[in-house]
Amino acid sequence: MEPAAIVFPIRFATGNIAVQTTTSALSEQGVLVRCLEPPPAGTAVSIKLYLPGAREAMHLDGRVREHANPGDEPGFWADFVGVADAQRAQIGEVIARRRRAADAKPIGAMALSPRDEGRRAFPRYNVQFAVRFATVQDFVLEYAANISAGGVFVRTENPPPLKTVVQVEMELPGGGIAVPARALVVHRVTKQEAQQRGTVPGVGVQFMDADDEFRRRIDAAITHILETERAA
Template identity: 40%
Template sequence: MPVFGLAAVWGGAASPEQAAAVVEGLGALLPSAQSMQLVVAFRDEAGALEVKVEVPGYPRAAVERLGEEVRKSGGTFVELWRLPKAERDALRSRTLAGGTPFAGHEREQAAQELRQHLEALSARGPLPAASTSTSTSAPQATPPAEAPPAPPVARTTSEGESYRATDADPSEPASPDEPPRRARRFAVKLEMEFRTELDFVREHALNISNGGLFVRTAHRPPQDSVVTVDVKLPNGQRLQGEALVVHVVDAPYTGGVGLAFLSDDATFSATLDGYLASLVGEKA
């Protein structure tokens, strides 16, 4: 069963009571969860929560409702599974490293510890700004501490691929020294298989990025369902894991499904990044 990673970050200006209520109410906010694991982490300027929720399919409406509750409480909400693994790992390192794990049924305890930390941040006030001057004049007022800004919102292309919004032109060639942009898609024709609970289908992927791929097929699972994919790469390696149907194109000859990769596995990401890097070299 797929696991979706979600996160929330609250700064000193957030409401401790409302943030705690979000954590306590996770069971009601995500009613289709089969299991849930929490991590609560504290920093000098913020408190953070990661939720790994196991569900049979992507609970889009429930996740949107959870995000709205986090924002109402003054926090920032991030769907971790939408981020490339490198960005996901970096965010975890900055905000969640060393956090305390809680089982799903320990939500009340997790909420209490988060509330206490945010109350301490609120009582302390903002951290003093680092001074670069030796002047003895009174320091300037520092704005209230806020949660870090959210990463760019994930979008869906007309062909169904999930990607991260970027200010850069996605058609602009990437530097050979940089990892492939999530927004950059490559036209390919890769043999692949995907499985649902009812079907086993052999098809071809027509484009790929480090966010997912588009498959032209007459077998089109519904949006937000989860499939198991096995993609054969030209070098003999395989990409095997779960993917989410993020878009369905209903057209007689050009229709298919856009799939977003869900794997949090380092080997999967390394294999995909290596293949995309080879495509960048071919296009150079």
């Protein structure tokens, strides 16, 4: 089965270093991991896949096969090692579901970014909260329009170019101190495009190179959003 473009949270660890990031693609043999400083080829890694629809993370062993090509999204391919048949079948079902979802468009519907719509594996939750982000040293205060387990859409009239790595600090729903992370720009809507489409300008980013506390805070924020919606 060919790799499928799909985004979901992933954790990998080498030695005493653990990284929470997101994927770019998945196959039954391995996964393409977003990472600014990938481990050397041949490195053994411990992997947790936070697959959509799964109650618990899937634990796998892996080995770094190769780094992404220059000009592509930063990251590396990791091959799975010793995958059980049941795990491989679960991965195959996730890939099949994503392909069906990418192909199934409502009559008359038009995706803003067909490539990214097909890759998204987790639902987005509409919520507004403060976000500071920067591509250089100075942070700019903006506001998020929605968030998912793997990324956030930030309203801004000056969206950075695609594939730009940005620093973000998010004042997440549910309170607590601002959460910092690095993220990759995977979708952008300029002010002119927003006017044409009747939407808001901004930038969609996918989280990368964070830690376990970051993942805990994101999951807690989404739980808070869901509980607030149910109580309304």
